[in-house]
Structure formats: C-alpha cells, structure tokens
Amino acid sequence: MDKYLVFGNPIKQSRSPNIHRAFADSTNQLIEYDRQLSQVDQFENDVKAFFAQGGKGANVTAPFKEQALLLSDKLTDRAKLAEAVNTLSYIDGKIYGDNTDGIGLVQDLLRHNVVLKSSNILILGAGGAAKGVILPILEQEPVRVVIANRTVSKAEKICHQFDSFSDKKLHACGFDNLQDGRFDIIINATSASLSGQFPAIPSSNITDSTVCYDMVYGATLTPFLQWAEQQGAAKVIDGLGMLVGQAAESFNIWRKVNPDVESVLKTLRAEMSTAL
Incomplete structure (x- = not known):
C-alpha cells in the first residue's frame, strides 16, 4: 500500500x-x-x-x-x-x-462561479501565501492584479519576480493608496484574521458586485469577511475550499485521478459546525 x-x-x-x-x-x-x-x-x-x-x-x-x-x-x-x-x-x-495552493484557490473561486477572466483583482498581503497564488491567478487572464501591503517594497518585489509572466498586469501599492480603487475580487492573503483583525483598507474598495475571499477559514465568518459583508460585498468566501482544493491537486499529482471536492467540503463544514 x-x-x-x-x-x-x-x-x-x-x-x-x-x-x-x-x-x-x-x-x-x-x-x-x-x-x-x-x-x-x-x-x-x-x-x-x-x-x-x-x-x-x-x-x-x-x-x-x-x-x-x-x-x-x-x-x-x-x-x-x-x-x-x-x-x-x-x-x-x-x-x-x-x-498546489494557487490551484486550490482558483478552483474554489471557479466552483463558486466567480469569473476571474478580465477581472480587476486585489490581493492583500505580500508574504508566502500571496506569492503562492499569483501565477495560477494570472493564468486566468485577469485585466489587472494589485498587490497591496503595509510595506510596499515587498509587494513591488513580487511584481518584479513575476514580471515575465504578468504582461504588465501586476501592480504594487500600500494599503493607504487604495482610496480610489474598486475591485471585482478582493483576496485576503494576510494572516490578520487569525488574530481577530483584518487589513485596514477603504470600504470604497467594495461594491455590490465585489467578491471577497479570505484564505483563512473557521466555523464562523472571519473578521475580514464579516466586515466585507457589512460593506455590501456581493459574495464572501472563506479558505476551506482552498484547503480541500490544494489537497485535491496534490492527490491528482500522486494518483492521476481527480477526487470529488464537494462531498469532503460538506463533511468538514458539518464537523466544524458541531464543534462550535
């Protein structure tokens, strides 16, 4: 075996x-x-x-x-x-x-019927979690991807790293330079939700057509997703599907078969709910 x-x-x-x-x-x-x-x-x-x-x-x-x-x-x-x-x-x-982290994220967004092609995407954070998802996101052909981070130089470094893949679609800025931006998709790649916080971005970044995604997950909505919902986001999604999706991609690499993600997700959600 x-x-x-x-x-x-x-x-x-x-x-x-x-x-x-x-x-x-x-x-x-x-x-x-x-x-x-x-x-x-x-x-x-x-x-x-x-x-x-x-x-x-x-x-x-x-x-x-x-x-x-x-x-x-x-x-x-x-x-x-x-x-x-x-x-x-x-x-x-x-x-x-x-x-397989980026594939897990992209597949989860697509599973929720989120359109990435020609979308305007904001990624919050410039650590390893952000870096791991950028190439699969770029492969979905968004019109623009903005990486916002408290330390702008870290976001700029990522943009340079992916320069040959990005076709000038990647941009870097600080959280305090987002006042005039509106985005189709906002992805929280920071760990702020783990400590009960969320990135300090303007509420104007969110419209009634914005999808907000947090890589962190829990039995209840993360602080970032709670805030996004209060600002009128069209849809809020946590990172449990990303977890299962990246695992499914690993399983496919090893076993050359695509497992069903939906049934596993339902089981995990049920387990988390009963643990409350």
Missing part, C-alpha cells in the same frame, strides 16, 4: 489525513496517509528517511515550505515562483516539488 505523509510543526491540527483518506475512499485508491511532527533541524532528514522507507509523496505545511523547496531535485514553475513547496513526490530516486 502506497504511503503518504503531511509534515509540519505543529501538525496535530492538520485536516490533511482526513481529506486524503476521504479522497482515497471515493476514488477506490488504496493508500495510507498520516501526519508527522518534524523539528526544524530534522525536516530534511525526516523527509529523506520517509522516502527511503518507500514513501511515495508528502504534503508540507508551516514552517517547512521553504525547506521543501531547497530539498527538491526538480521544481515546477509555480513552485519556483512561489519560492515554496507544499507537495513532494518521490519518483525514480528524485524528489519533485510542486505548489
């Missing part, structure tokens, strides 16, 4: 084993999928040991995505540009690194 793991620290909270086991059940794939706590100075050894013992693939969560990038023998374009890896595959003695 093929074996897979998710590495992280902490890792007890990871929903990946439940998600991948559900995918395996629905697609008749015989796999084992578990979680492993790894120490920062032991991650590389742990991954290599797992593959040496017959492991086929692994997911990687915080704080190891950058280490996974350095560990990989071969990288996809989206992993190189994101400068982070969340999916490892072991094939013929080589470690292949990929990043």
Whole structure:
C-alpha cells in the first residue's frame, strides 16, 4: 500500500489525513496517509528517511515550505515562483516539488462561479501565501492584479519576480493608496484574521458586485469577511475550499485521478459546525 505523509510543526491540527483518506475512499485508491511532527533541524532528514522507507509523496505545511523547496531535485514553475513547496513526490530516486495552493484557490473561486477572466483583482498581503497564488491567478487572464501591503517594497518585489509572466498586469501599492480603487475580487492573503483583525483598507474598495475571499477559514465568518459583508460585498468566501482544493491537486499529482471536492467540503463544514 502506497504511503503518504503531511509534515509540519505543529501538525496535530492538520485536516490533511482526513481529506486524503476521504479522497482515497471515493476514488477506490488504496493508500495510507498520516501526519508527522518534524523539528526544524530534522525536516530534511525526516523527509529523506520517509522516502527511503518507500514513501511515495508528502504534503508540507508551516514552517517547512521553504525547506521543501531547497530539498527538491526538480521544481515546477509555480513552485519556483512561489519560492515554496507544499507537495513532494518521490519518483525514480528524485524528489519533485510542486505548489498546489494557487490551484486550490482558483478552483474554489471557479466552483463558486466567480469569473476571474478580465477581472480587476486585489490581493492583500505580500508574504508566502500571496506569492503562492499569483501565477495560477494570472493564468486566468485577469485585466489587472494589485498587490497591496503595509510595506510596499515587498509587494513591488513580487511584481518584479513575476514580471515575465504578468504582461504588465501586476501592480504594487500600500494599503493607504487604495482610496480610489474598486475591485471585482478582493483576496485576503494576510494572516490578520487569525488574530481577530483584518487589513485596514477603504470600504470604497467594495461594491455590490465585489467578491471577497479570505484564505483563512473557521466555523464562523472571519473578521475580514464579516466586515466585507457589512460593506455590501456581493459574495464572501472563506479558505476551506482552498484547503480541500490544494489537497485535491496534490492527490491528482500522486494518483492521476481527480477526487470529488464537494462531498469532503460538506463533511468538514458539518464537523466544524458541531464543534462550535
């Protein structure tokens, strides 16, 4: 039976084993999928040991995505540009690194019937979460993507990194330079919601046709989505679908089959609701 793991620290909270086991059940794939706590100075050894013992693939969560990038023998374009890896595959003695976060986000937006083509998109934050989704978003052919960050130079750096892929569609600014902007889609790629906060952007950025997305998720709406709803946003979506979507892409990379996302999402939502 093929074996897979998710590495992280902490890792007890990871929903990946439940998600991948559900995918395996629905697609008749015989796999084992578990979680492993790894120490920062032991991650590389742990991954290599797992593959040496017959492991086929692994997911990687915080704080190891950058280490996974350095560990990989071969990288996809989206992993190189994101400068982070969340999916490892072991094939013929080589470690292949990929990043499925952006695909997970895009697929979740499309699942909610959000149109990305020719859209005007605002991404809040310029950290790893933002970098991981930019290439898949650009591939959907938006008309413009603005990266807003408290430190503008970080947003500008990302724009330069993706310059050859962006066709001049990427722009950088600070939160305080957004007064006159209106956007079709606003994506919160900051971690502010985890601490009960949200980025200080003008309410004028949101109209009654704006879709607001938060990469963070919970049993109730995140602070950013609560605020967006109060400003009259057309639709608010949290990041649970992105979590399941990136897992589905990893599963497809390993098993060459597309699992059903909807049924897993419903199960997770129900579990989160009963935990309230």
